Amino acid sequence: MKKLLQIEWIKLWPYKAFRILFIVYFLLLGLSLLIGRSLNNGEGEELNKLFKILSVPNIWNYYLFVAVLLNIVLGIIVIFVISNEYSFKTMRQNLIDGLNRNQLFVSKLLLISILTFLSTLVVYISGLIAGKVYNPDATFSDLLERNVLIGGYAIACFGTLSMASLFAIILKRSGLATIVFILFIFPLDVILNQGLLKGCCNDYLPVSVLFKGIIEWPGNMIRSFGEEAQTALAWLPVTMGLVYIGLFNFLSWFIIRRRDL
Amino acid sequence: METILNTAALTKHYGPITAVNGIDLHVERGSVYGILGPNGSGKTTTLGMLLGAIHPSSGSFSWFGKGTGDENRKRIGAILEHPIFYPYLSGAQNLRITARIKGVPEKDVDRVLQIVELSARKNSPAATYSLGMKQRMAIAAALLGDPEVLVLDEPTNGLDPQGIAEIRGLIREVAASGKTILIASHLLDEVEKVCTHVAVIKNGNLLAQGHVNEILGDEQLLEIASADPAGLKLQLEQLHCSVRSDESGLFLVGLPEGMDASSLNKKLVESGQAIHHLRVRKKKLEESFLEITA
Numbered sequence: 126m127k128k129l130l131q132i133e134w135i136k137l138w139p140y141k142a143f144r145i146l147f148i149v150y151f152l153l154l155g156l157s158l159l160i161g162r163s164l165n166n167g168e169g170e171e172l173n174k175l176f177k178i179l180s181v182p183n184i185w186n187y188y189l190f191v192a193v194l195l196n197i198v199l200g201i202i203v204i205f206v207i208s209n210e211y212s213f214k215t216m217r218q219n220l221i222d223g224l225n226r227n228q229l230f231v232s233k234l235l236l237i238s239i240l241t242f243l244s245t246l247v248v249y250i251s252g253l254i255a256g257k258v259y260n261p262d263a264t265f266s267d268l269l270e271r272n273v274l275i276g277g278y279a280i281a282c283f284g285t286l287s288m289a290s291l292f293a294i295i296l297k298r299s300g301l302a303t304i305v306f307i308l309f310i311f312p313l314d315v316i317l318n319q320g321l322l323k324g325c326c327n328d329y330l331p332v333s334v335l336f337k338g339i340i341e342w343p344g345n346m347i348r349s350f351g352e353e354a355q356t357a358l359a360w361l362p363v364t365m366g367l368v369y370i371g372l373f374n375f376l377s378w379f380i381i382r383r384r385d386l
Numbered sequence: 387m388e389t390i391l392n393t394a395a396l397t398k399h400y401g402p403i404t405a406v407n408g409i410d411l412h413v414e415r416g417s418v419y420g421i422l423g424p425n426g427s428g429k430t431t432t433l434g435m436l437l438g439a440i441h442p443s444s445g446s447f448s449w450f451g452k453g454t455g456d457e458n459r460k461r462i463g464a465i466l467e468h469p470i471f472y473p474y475l476s477g478a479q480n481l482r483i484t485a486r487i488k489g490v491p492e493k494d495v496d497r498v499l500q501i502v503e504l505s506a507r508k509n510s511p512a513a514t515y516s517l518g519m520k521q522r523m524a525i526a527a528a529l530l531g532d533p534e535v536l537v538l539d540e541p542t543n544g545l546d547p548q549g550i551a552e553i554r555g556l557i558r559e560v561a562a563s564g565k566t567i568l569i570a571s572h573l574l575d576e577v578e579k580v581c582t583h584v585a586v587i588k589n590g591n592l593l594a595q596g597h598v599n600e601i602l603g604d605e606q607l608l609e610i611a612s613a614d615p616a617g618l619k620l621q622l623e624q625l626h627c628s629v630r631s632d633e634s635g636l637f638l639v640g641l642p643e644g645m646d647a648s649s650l651n652k653k654l655v656e657s658g659q660a661i662h663h664l665r666v667r668k669k670k671l672e673e674s675f676l677e678i679t680a
């Protein structure tokens with residue numbers, strides 16, 4: 126385990142594209158907090174004052190919504206890192222050098238676990254800081270309200286990265302896997318849902334669950350001028366999220382076990 | 387002799403293609419074992435199966451008498467098909483990853499870099515190496531941890547004559563230290579020069595295996611048959627002839643020094659064996675070889 130971590134670290138840290146994408150991801154997160162502050166509506170009134178999206182605890186609903194969307198960027202990072210292992214054939218060489226197939230899988234699992242952990246940590250801390258900066262009167266216990274949503278975010282993030290990892294493992298090529306990943310997140314899921322399934326399974330499809338179900342979109346909150354917002358996690362999307370995490374990772378493991386390298 | 391590797395009816399199908407067809411290899415400790423065959427004959431597929439990268443369709447193999455376990459590979463240094471690196475990492479960083487995987491101390495990286503004379507370029511990104519440097523770097527990686535066995539797939543592919551000579555020199559040095567080496571090659575000349583043993587494969591079939599001199603040497607062979615095959619075999623052995631194959635009583639026989647077909651015939655008749663078939667023929671394999679290397 127420690128060995129696999131060290132190996133991933135030696136591989137990834139010197140990888141420029143990895144660092145750049147990672148920095149871009151964090152910049153986008155930070156930017157979302159600044160934009161939320163500075164957006165004005167037609168009359169020059171601050172949207173924030175109107176809709177209270179940056180007031181505590183509403184800030185969590187807004188910020189976690191953005192963070193969930195930005196999981197797409199993290200997913201693309203994961204796709205690049207994993208499909209590289211196929212196109213460089215280093216996955217095969219790692220195996221030949223002595224890793225077994227379970228270890229190959231675990232090292233990918235470690236990668237997405239660590240990205241999830243880092244992202245959750247950064248989102249949480251920056252959310253706390255922003256909450257305090259934008260609302261100097263907020264007490265510590267105000268800031269801790271709705272923090273259960275952070276757990277939901279972690280599940281959504283891990284699920285999205287598990288999905289990205291599965292696509293990279295199936296398709297092996299970064300360009301193709303990225304396109305499929307993005308298509309799947311935007312139109313495909315909707316087409317599947319509305320067209321094929323006649324909207325029956327909105328709550329069960331992976332993209333709906335991971336991007337909308339666990340952390341709900343703050344539309345309601347904005348329409349009600351900050352009055353109505355998600356305050357807790359719903360059991361169905363959380364359960365479905367965990368089911369998908371299990372499913373995606375099982376499939377990844379299965380493919381790595383079974384397929385020739 | 388201790389057996390390092392055994393395979394039994396090792397087979398790989400790709401859809402309708404049979405890349406490797408029931409191959410039985412037998413590699414002893416300390417030998418330099420060449421797998422010789424033309425392009426597409428199944429060399430890489432065979433090594434890929436032995437190295438765990440490709441799942442055999444059927445058949446089995448065993449390293450060190452311990453089966454197919456993943457742990458075996460830590461005792462093997464291997465290159466399959468091409469030198470493989472993280473292109474953006476330096477040679478030294480790549481070797482460090484291999485060392486971690488093999489559980490070898492990092493200081494071994496400097497040792498192997500010196501062996502392949504790449505210490506000066508160890509900090510350049512692997513992507514910037516020439517093909518020859520990549521081959522040598524891959525051999526360095528294979529040498530990490532001083533493994534008992536080296537598996538090299540076409541180690542001189544794409545190199546200029548000097549590069550080829552260097553790599554072969556390196557292989558001989560390693561062999562001299564008592565290591566077992568498995569080399570896949572499509573070059574008869576290469577196998578003759580560096581190998582002690584050879585297996586010849588074509589279209590996934592094993593045509594022959596054995597000592598290089600036996601298989602690639604140009605001694606004469608005799609086909610002999612008599613009404614009493616068991617007695618004939620005994621006689622042949624007493625006369626120090628080597629019986630290469632026995633096709634239902636038709637023996638293929640190599641002669642000892644100083645004996646030729648007529649003197650053998652005479653001796654056999656004297657000892658009461660009635661020979662009803664005697665034919666001098668060129669080595670069976672040489673014929674297939676001409677085909678193979680054409």
Ligand SMILES: Nc1ncnc2c1ncn2[C@@H]1O[C@H](COP(=O)(O)OP(=O)(O)OP(=O)(O)O)[C@@H](O)[C@H]1O
Nearest residue numbers: 400403405423424425426427428429430431432572
């Ligand atoms: N992944 C694959 N899918 C389908 N066929 C394959 C695959 N890998 C190899 N083959 C086929 O198996 C046969 C053996 O290929 P292999 O690469 O083992 O040959 P080789 O002896 O290493 O040849 P070379 O000297 O060109 O390296 C070939 O006919 C090849 O086309």
Ligand SMILES: [Mg+2]
Nearest residue numbers: 429430467539
């Ligand atoms: Mg090959």
